[in-house]
Each structure stands twice: as structure tokens, then as C-alpha cells.
Amino acid sequence: MEIPYTVAERPDTGLNNVKLGIWLFLASEVMLFGGLFSTYVLLRVGAVEWPLGAEFLNIPIGTVNTVILIASSVTMVMAYASLKLGDFAKYKTYMLATVLLPVLFLCIKGYEYYEKVSHDHLPSHSTFLAIYWTMTALHGLHIIGGIVVNGYFWGPGSKMWHVKREMFENRVEAAGLYWHFVDLVWIFLFPVLYLL
Amino acid sequence: MDDVTTAEEIAHAEHGHEEHELSFLQTYVFSQDHKVIGIQYAITAMLFLLFGFTLMMIMRWQLAFPFRPVPVIGGLLGANNAQLMAPEFYNSLGAMHGTIMVFLGVVPLAVGGFGNYVLPLQIGAPDMAFPRLNMASYWSFFLGGIVMIASFFVPGGAANSGWTSYAPLSVIATEGQTWWLVGMIFLITSSLLGSVNFIVTTLQLRAPGMSFMRLPFFVWAQLVTSFLLLLAFPPLEAAGVLQIMDRVADTSFFMPSGLVTGDGPLEISGGGSPLLWQHLFWFLAHPEVYVLILPALGIVGEIVANNTRKPLWGYRVLVASLIFLGFMSFIVWAHHMFLTGMGTTISTFFQTTTMIISIPSVVILSAMFLSLYGGSIRYTVPMLFALAFLPMFGIGGLTGLPLGLTAPDLHLHDTYYVIGHFHYVVAPGTIFALFGGIYYWYPKATGRLMNDMLGRIHFWGSIIAINCVFMPMFITGLAGMNRRLYDGGLEYAHVQEVLEWNQFMSYGAWALGVFQIFFIFNFFWSIRHGKKVGDNPWDSTTLEWQAPSPPPHGNFSTPPEAYRGPYEYSVPGASSDFSMQGQAPGANPEPAKV
Numbered sequence: 001m002e003i004p005y006t007v008a009e010r011p012d013t014g015l016n017n018v019k020l021g022i023w024l025f026l027a028s029e030v031m032l033f034g035g036l037f038s039t040y041v042l043l044r045v046g047a048v049e050w051p052l053g054a055e056f057l058n059i060p061i062g063t064v065n066t067v068i069l070i071a072s073s074v075t076m077v078m079a080y081a082s083l084k085l086g087d088f089a090k091y092k093t094y095m096l097a098t099v100l101l102p103v104l105f106l107c108i109k110g111y112e113y114y115e116k117v118s119h120d121h122l123p124s125h126s127t128f129l130a131i132y133w134t135m136t137a138l139h140g141l142h143i144i145g146g147i148v149v150n151g152y153f154w155g156p157g158s159k160m161w162h163v164k165r166e167m168f169e170n171r172v173e174a175a176g177l178y179w180h181f182v183d184l185v186w187i188f189l190f191p192v193l194y195l196l
Numbered sequence: 197m198d199d200v201t202t203a204e205e206i207a208h209a210e211h212g213h214e215e216h217e218l219s220f221l222q223t224y225v226f227s228q229d230h231k232v233i234g235i236q237y238a239i240t241a242m243l244f245l246l247f248g249f250t251l252m253m254i255m256r257w258q259l260a261f262p263f264r265p266v267p268v269i270g271g272l273l274g275a276n277n278a279q280l281m282a283p284e285f286y287n288s289l290g291a292m293h294g295t296i297m298v299f300l301g302v303v304p305l306a307v308g309g310f311g312n313y314v315l316p317l318q319i320g321a322p323d324m325a326f327p328r329l330n331m332a333s334y335w336s337f338f339l340g341g342i343v344m345i346a347s348f349f350v351p352g353g354a355a356n357s358g359w360t361s362y363a364p365l366s367v368i369a370t371e372g373q374t375w376w377l378v379g380m381i382f383l384i385t386s387s388l389l390g391s392v393n394f395i396v397t398t399l400q401l402r403a404p405g406m407s408f409m410r411l412p413f414f415v416w417a418q419l420v421t422s423f424l425l426l427l428a429f430p431p432l433e434a435a436g437v438l439q440i441m442d443r444v445a446d447t448s449f450f451m452p453s454g455l456v457t458g459d460g461p462l463e464i465s466g467g468g469s470p471l472l473w474q475h476l477f478w479f480l481a482h483p484e485v486y487v488l489i490l491p492a493l494g495i496v497g498e499i500v501a502n503n504t505r506k507p508l509w510g511y512r513v514l515v516a517s518l519i520f521l522g523f524m525s526f527i528v529w530a531h532h533m534f535l536t537g538m539g540t541t542i543s544t545f546f547q548t549t550t551m552i553i554s555i556p557s558v559v560i561l562s563a564m565f566l567s568l569y570g571g572s573i574r575y576t577v578p579m580l581f582a583l584a585f586l587p588m589f590g591i592g593g594l595t596g597l598p599l600g601l602t603a604p605d606l607h608l609h610d611t612y613y614v615i616g617h618f619h620y621v622v623a624p625g626t627i628f629a630l631f632g633g634i635y636y637w638y639p640k641a642t643g644r645l646m647n648d649m650l651g652r653i654h655f656w657g658s659i660i661a662i663n664c665v666f667m668p669m670f671i672t673g674l675a676g677m678n679r680r681l682y683d684g685g686l687e688y689a690h691v692q693e694v695l696e697w698n699q700f701m702s703y704g705a706w707a708l709g710v711f712q713i714f715f716i717f718n719f720f721w722s723i724r725h726g727k728k729v730g731d732n733p734w735d736s737t738t739l740e741w742q743a744p745s746p747p748p749h750g751n752f753s754t755p756p757e758a759y760r761g762p763y764e765y766s767v768p769g770a771s772s773d774f775s776m777q778g779q780a781p782g783a784n785p786e787p788a789k790v
Binding site for chain 2 (some may be wrong): 025042046048
């Protein structure tokens with residue numbers, strides 16, 4: 001017996017296994033970052049003084065990075081839409097952009113980290129910098145995970161499109177859901193850390 | 197789901213995986229079959245249970261005979277020349293006993309073991325939805341276990357800040373604490389992968405006709421448990437990451453300003469909150485209590501229905517209570533923190549939710565008791581364990597009520613009363629249910645029954661010994677004996693009158709250890725020498741008994757279908773006293789061999 005509903009939707013739930021699985025995984029991720037954001041709120045409320053983000057962080061650079069990540073979310077959607085329309089060449093282009101944009105994001109982030117280190121603004125400096133480093137680094141790990149997965153579906157994994165098309169589309173959709181989530185986390189992180 | 201990439205591989209996979217010749221490693225070590233993974237989980241978890249239990253038996257020596265050399269193994273304890281147990285080592289034993297029993301023993305056995313093995317069979321699925329994730333889940337658990345065990349050998353020994361790892365003590369503790377945190381992150385990853393898999397499997401892979409209200413109670417229990425694991429564990433992962441940062445990168449998430457230790461003021465930025473750790477920890481650890489108990493309730497439900505030969509009383513109410521219990525378990529966590537000074541308003545809120553959560557628990561327990569009424573009970577070994585579970589869990593639950601109220605908790609907090617309370621829930625409660633489950637499903641996994649006489653000796657010995665261990669804890673706890681005391685309370689004037697119980701409890705614990713030998717022997721002996729039985733030795737109704745024993749790869753050779761509810765025992769007018777779920781109406785009482 002084969003495992004059912006790996007590709008097709010189950011009629012009564014309206015989902016295939018992959019899609020349900022990725023949503024459950026994202027629910028768990030929400031709780032992970034929820035725990036960290038709660039930590040931020042609790043520590044800030046209890047703090048005697050709390051610096052403005054701008055005192056330590058570079059807002060223009062953060063803004064550029066936000067734009068880059070949002071752009072990568074757009075290209076991710078375009079990649080998936082191209083697949084659905086059967087245009088594999090376009091898919092490859094958009095997916096490549098989805099892989100390269102977050103690489104650029106990480107380079108800029110790396111420059112920011114370098115600046116912090118050279119000013120001795122390490123996590124042990126203050127609670128604000130501690131939470132900045134921890135949350136952006138954890139988000140950075142999620143970005144790296146996304147790059148690996150999307151890179152795989154752009155490169156070696158994309159061969160599957162020629163043989164099991166629907167399954168491949170489902171996988172790209174799941175990768176896309178994850179990617180939008182990572183993007184969304186940054187959209188919360190940016191104002192919370194840089195602007196407030 | 198075969199993760200195939202190249203055209204050749206795909207063409208190869210099209211043949212279906214029954215035809216593959218799997219190597220020994222693929223079959224028994226890196227297996228993706230839910231039954232093999234379930235057995236791997238169960239055996240590993242039972243070894244950890246034995247290890248965690250051994251740690252406790254060593255602790256009980258120090259409590260019963262403080263400052264006397266530990267016999268036989270004294271030289272191994274890393275203590276001083278006199279073969280005395282060092283206080284730090286005692287603390288490590290305490291912390292690791294809790295951690296190992298909860299995270300490496302009971303949960304992996306109840307969820308990873310029983311869930312993996314039984315759940316897909318009960319819903320009529322060929323395997324779990326994501327077999328590869330399932331394998332990854334087991335190996336992540338295994339690595340976490342290795343890290344935990346290895347931490348005993350790092351300088352300063354294993355984690356010694358209690359299984360709760362309260363900050364700031366845990367942040368300034370020895371290196372073992374970092375290993376503990378890393379181990380926990382592996383375990384959390386494992387439970388995340390597992391819980392996603394369980395939920396998807398239950399929702400997606402149910403056989404035709406297996407509607408939600410036809411799911412066996414065990415499946416419901418596992419489903420709710422999986423949601424708890426999925427949503428409650430990540431905040432502890434976040435907390436674990438923050439504590440690692442505190443320990444490794446010198447941040448101050450959990451470190452308040454102006455902290456002074458024996459070595460003088462700490463050089464930290466400060467501004468953190470020790471209470472924050474407790475909130476994040478108990479946000480996991482209270483749902484974790486229900487992760488420990490719900491699968492056990494599921495197992496007991498199956499055994500009770502089967503051995504009373506009548507349906508579970510109030511199936512729908514049971515399911516509703518289960519879901520309500522799961523939901524409520526997310527908003528009771530701070531009842532562990534009444535003494536922290538978080539404020540009476542918050543305490544009142546959590547006291548109220550705690551009283552509310554006792555309602556569904558009592559409903560479930562009452563329904564189980566009512567199921568016994570009027571049944572023609574078969575006193576099989578699994579049933580003995582299930583019957584013992586009911587009052588033992590009852591004692592554990594009812595003694596919890598005073599702890600949930602802020603006023604009595606002031607007196608009882610951190611005493612042996614608390615230890616007695618939660619051990620009644622988990623040890624003669626959950627672990628007895630798990631033993632019952634092992635005796636019950638053993639013939640499904642091996643095709644043979646476990647030895648009945650050895651099982652009865654195991655049961656009667658364990659039930660008497662375990663009560664000798666935990667019942668006196670209520671006495672010493674009410675007298676005010678604190679937990680986590682290296683000398684068992686020797687120095688405290690107010691507990692002198694109850695000190696004698698320490699030895700009594702220790703003898704009980706060692707006797708309990710002796711009776712487990714009967715189980716261990718039985719478990720291995722019966723693999724070859726147990727009585728051979730057919731596919732359905734207990735005359736049970738649920739789908740797993742329709743598969744061959746042991747079930748082959750893919751479980752069922754013809755796709756099963758559910759025609760009726762899970763517990764149709766003694767249906768009036770039926771030709772036998774059980775109507776199997778997979779038996780078409782009007783067909784022969786014995787379903788066709790599949």
C-alpha cells in the first residue's frame with residue numbers, strides 16, 4: 001500500500017499531506033518566535049531604561065534589507081505562479097532571484113554585525129543588544145535554511161518537474177509558505193528592533 | 197513519500213517499495229517503517245527509564261542513610277575517598293532523574309513508541325504520513341539522549357540545577373548545564389517532527405469510513421497530545437536558546453542587576469528577569485504534564501473497553517473532555533509559581549483556571565470508572581495495570597487540588613507532598629498504563645503473549661512497592677520536609693518525627709527495582725518462548741487487530757475500511773460479543789484474513 005494523499009488532496013480535509021504538514025510546522029514556528037517576542041516585551045516593560053533602536057542600529061541599512069526580503073517574497077510567488085502556468089524557464093529565473101536576494105540580505109546583515117563588533121556592541125553589552133543579536137541571528141538561521149531549500153528546488157531538485165510535476169509544484173508551494181513566514185518574521189523584527 | 201530526484205530513481209521507485217531488497221541497516225537501524233521506529237523508540241525509552249530509575253535508587257541511599265558510604269558503586273560516583281556521595285553529585289542525580297524520566301523515558305515511550313506503533317494501525321493507514329521525518333525524529337531523540345548521558349562525564353558533572361533549570365542558578369552552574377540545554381534542543385526538534393507527523397497522519401490517512409467519531413480513544417489522546425507538543429515546546433526552545441546565550445555569550449536575559457555570588461558581584465550587564473525563565477519553562481512544562489498523562493488515558497481506555505466487554509462509557513464526552521483539557525493546559529502554567537511574588541491578581545487567575553481544568557480530568561476518570569460498571573471483567577495482566585491506574589491517577593489528581601489553591605500551596609510548595617503528588621500521576625499512573633499497553637500490544641508486535649504468571653508477579657509486586665515509596669511522601673511533605681535536600685531533612689528540627697519514613701521509602705524503591713527484573717526477563721524471554729497466538733488474541737474490535745501479527749511492511753494487504761464505532765462489544769443480536777470495526781455488516785463474525 002502506498003501512502004495516500006502525498007500529492008492529491010483528501011476530499012474531506014481539502015488538503016494534501018505536504019500542505020497540512022508545513023502549516024503545522026509554521027504554527028510551531030509562530031510559537032517559537034512568539035516566545036522570543038514575549039521575552040522582548042517582558043524585558044522592555046521591566047527595564048529601567050531602554051535605548052531607541054536608532055542609538056545602536058543603522059535604520060537605512062535595515063530598510064534596504066527589508067525591501068530586499070519583501071522583493072524575494074515577490075519573486076517566490078512569481079516562481080510558483082510560473083510553475084503553475086507551465087513556464088519552467090521563467091520559474092528558474094525567479095527562483096534564482098529568490099535564492100540570491102536573501103544571500104544579499106545576509107551580506108548586508110554581516111556588514112551590520114561587523115560594525116557592531118567593531119564598536120564593541122556585543123550581546124553582553126546590554127539587554128537590548130542581547131535580544132537584537134539573538135533574534136536576528138535566529139532569523140538569519142531561518143534565512144540560511146530557506147536558501148538551502150530554495151536553492152535545492154532551483155538546482156538539482158528541479159529535475160523532478162519533468163517527471164512528477166504536481167508533486168514538485170506542491171513542494172515549491174510549501175517552500176514558498178515557509179519563505180513568506182521567514183519574511184514576515186523580519187517584518188515584525190524590523191520595526192520592533194530598529195524603529196521602536 | 198519517496199524523496200526522489202532523478203528520472204532513474206523515480207522510475208525505480210515506481211515499482212513500489214515492497215519489491216526493494218532492504219539492507220539490514222535500512223530494515224532495523226535507519227528504518228522508515230513506523231512499526232520499526234515505534235519499537236526503536238520504545239526500547240530506547242525503556243532503557244532510559246531503567247537508567248533514570250537507577251539514578252533514583254542511588255539517591256534513595258543518600259536519603260535513607262545520609263553520610264554513609266554508598267555500597268558497591270561508591271567508588272564510581274566521582275565522590276571523595278570515603279565513597280560518600282558528593283552534594284553536587286546528588287544534585288546532578290536529581291536533575292537528571294527528572295529530565296531523563298520525563299523527556300527521555302515516558303514521553304518517547306508513550307508518544308514515540310505507542311503512538312508510532314499503534315496509531316497508524318488503528319486508523320487503518322499503511323504508514324505515517326512522512327516516514328522519513330519519522331526516522332529523523334527518532335534519531336534526533338537518540339542524539340539528544342546521547343548528549344544528556346555524555347554530560348555526566350564533563351567537568352563538574354551533569355546539569356545540577358534541577359530538571360526545571362531555574363535561572364539564575366542554572367546560568368552560573370557548571371558546564372553540564374550547557375550540555376543539558378543542547379540535549380533539550382535535540383529533543384524539542386524530535387518532538388516537533390513527531391507531532392507534525394502524528395497530526396497529519398491522523399487527519400489525512402484515516403481509512404475510508406473512519407470518521408472522527410469512530411476513532412479509537414487512543415487516537416484522540418495521541419492527536420491532542422501532538423497538538424500540545426507542537427505548540428508548547430517551541431517557547432522552551434526559545435528559552436533554551438536564551439539560556440545558552442546567557443551562559444555562552446554573557447547576556448543577561450535571566451540575570452537581574454546587582455547579582456552577587458560567593459565569588460563576589462557578577463560582571464554582567466544585568467536587567468534580565470529570572471521569572472521570565474520560569475514563565476517560559478512552565479509554559480511548556482505544564483502542557484507537558486498532559487503529554488505525560490493523555491496517552492496513558494488512551495491506553496487505559498482501550499484496555500478497559502476490551503476487558504469489560506462493553507463500550508467505553510460516554511465516548512463523546514470523553515473526546516470533548518480531552519480537547520477541552522488540551523486547550524486549558526495552555527493557561528494554567530503559573531500555578532507552579534505561586535510563591536514567586538508575581539502578584540495575587542495573576543495567582544487568582546491561574547488558581548481559577550487550575551480548578552477549571554480539574555473538571556475534564558475528573559470527567560474522564562469518572563467515565564472510565566463508569567465503564568467498569570456492569571461489565572464482565574476479565575482480569576488479564578493488561579487489565580490489572582489499567583485497573584490500578586484508575587485509583588492511582590485518582591490519588592495523584594486529587595492531591596493536586598490543594599496545590600492548585602494559593603493558600604495551601606504556600607505550605608506545601610517544594611515539599612515531598614509535591615513529589616508524592618506528581619509521582620502518583622506519572623509513576624503508578626502513566627507508567628502503569630504503559631506497562632499495561634506493553635502487555636496488551638506485545639502479541640501484535642511479536643505474535644506471542646507475554647508470560648502471564650511473571651506478569652502477575654510484576655504487577656502485584658510493583659503496585660505494593662510503589663505505594664510504599666510514594667504514600668509516605670504525603671506524610672513527610674505535610675510535616676514540612678523539603679525536596680532537593682542532600683541529607684533528606686536530617687538537619688531540620690521540624691521533620692525529625694518523620695525522618696524514619698526515609699528508610700521505609702528507600703526499601704520500597706529498591707523492592708520496586710527488584711520486581712522490574714520480572715518484567716525485563718519476561719519481555720525478552722517471551723520473544724521466543726511466549727505462547728503463540730493469532731491476530732486477535734484479546735477478541736478486540738479496533739483495526740490494528742485485523743492486521744497480521746506482526747504486521748508486514750504496509751500493514752494491511754487489502755485496504756481496511758471502518759464500518760462502525762471503535763467499541764462495539766456485546767452488541768445485542770450480534771453473533772459474537774465483539775464486532776470488529778473492519779467487519780462489513782452482515783459478514784461472517786470473523787473477518788476475512790487479510
